Amino acid sequence: MWKIVKTKLNRLMVKSNQLVLVRHGESEFNLKNLFCGWHDAPLSAGGIEEARSVAAANLNRAKMTFDKVYCSKLCRSRETVEVILSEMKCSFLPIVSDWRLNERHYGNLTGINKRALANEYGEEMVQCWRRNYDGLPPAIDTSNIYYYQIANNPAFQEVPPTEFPLTESMRMCVDRVSPVWLEIKKDIQKGTRLLVVVHGTIARSLIKLIEDMTEEQIEKVNIPNCVPMIYDFNIKTGKLNGGLKYLGDLEYIEKMKKKVAAIGD
Ligand SMILES: O=C(OP(=O)(O)O)[C@H](O)COP(=O)(O)O
Numbered sequence: 001m002w003k004i005v006k007t008k009l010n011r012l013m014v015k016s017n018q019l020v021l022v023r024h025g026e027s028e029f030n031l032k033n034l035f036c037g038w039h040d041a042p043l044s045a046g047g048i049e050e051a052r053s054v055a056a057a058n059l060n061r062a063k064m065t066f067d068k069v070y071c072s073k074l075c076r077s078r079e080t081v082e083v084i085l086s087e088m089k090c091s092f093l094p095i096v097s098d099w100r101l102n103e104r105h106y107g108n109l110t111g112i113n114k115r116a117l118a119n120e121y122g123e124e125m126v127q128c129w130r131r132n133y134d135g136l137p138p139a140i141d142t143s144n145i146y147y148y149q150i151a152n153n154p155a156f157q158e159v160p161p162t163e164f165p166l167t168e169s170m171r172m173c174v175d176r177v178s179p180v181w182l183e184i185k186k187d188i189q190k191g192t193r194l195l196v197v198v199h200g201t202i203a204r205s206l207i208k209l210i211e212d213m214t215e216e217q218i219e220k221v222n223i224p225n226c227v228p229m230i231y232d233f234n235i236k237t238g239k240l241n242g243g244l245k246y247l248g249d250l251e252y253i254e255k256m257k258k259k260v261a262a263i264g265d
Contacts, residue, residue: 017188019170020064021206021229022197024080025050030225033114033264034185035137037106038165039146040153043079045224052228055226056087058196058247064228068094070184070196074103074180080226081197099159100180103199107137107167110146114263126263132170133215139166170201170218177205188233203229207244224256 025047029036033089043051045063069085071077085091095229109129118126140147150156156164165172186205187194196206200223208218209237210231223229228247233240 008258015235017193017233017235018064018211018234019184019188019194019231020059020066021203022195022227023086023203023223023225024053024074024076024081024199025226027076029111031228033110035106035109035114037103037110037168038074038150038156039110040075040149040151040155043076048079048083048227049078051083052087052246055080055228056084058228059084060088062228062247064088064194065178066093066195067092067193068096068195070096070098070101070194070198071178072198072202073097073099073158074102074105074199075155077101077132077164077197077199081195084195084197089149099156100176100182101111101196101198102156104170104173104201105165105168108140108144109137109138110144110150115265118263127144130263131219131246133219134169134171136169136180137167141166171215172203173201174205174208177202178209181209185238189235189238191235210240211244212239222257222260224253224260227253227256 025043027041028044029039029041031044031046050203059159066088071081078095081095082091085093102116114126116131129137140150142148153166156213163176168176184194184196198206203223204221205214207221207229213221230245230247231245232239232245
């Protein structure tokens, strides 16, 4: 007991605390270049390997340790957490899975190939749906083959019916993520070391809130799968000590950012 109190006291005396953000490993929908959103696609074999050899390996190499993990209700986020914790030998850590960290709902674009959509509507329209802060895909309806799977997913039973989205812009995502960010920030200021494993748009929403970025700035940010992103905070003020740091091979990270930014094949 005394040992735990002493460790916590030591941590608070250190005066700074780090937050690690990770986008989940490649999902089967990422692999096929399909809009995914609230569809519950599992990790691909490559995604499981990324969680092991990119996320966990870099975290182990940097000797990172955690007290608590946040993830979404989507299995690609949870599966990534499980691989990382197993590789880091800390599967005992508490995991908070919160529906408000689910990926942006891609509306009726869910399940559509990005290149096929660009061929039909043009690249500019597709990039507007993907990255414009107010880009709002058409609402999902029963003509979408994933409509019922999403509506009836038992993992989403905690979502209040009035808040269950049919489509979302990034602005709407930032609004839903904001209260979770305040909870995360409280943990950071208590000295709790956090790993947050989420999705492309949710990581971008958190980055916007953390760095107080403008809409134009966040539209240009693209998040590679499984690359740990680290922020250092002053515990007392809650303010950032410096900017975002990526863990891993910089050439690989730049290549993967470009891949995510592109519409793909
Ligand atoms: O579900 C998605 O995000 P995720 O793979 O991070 O969960 C999106 O389909 C990613 O596509 P985008 O990069 O065009 O926003």
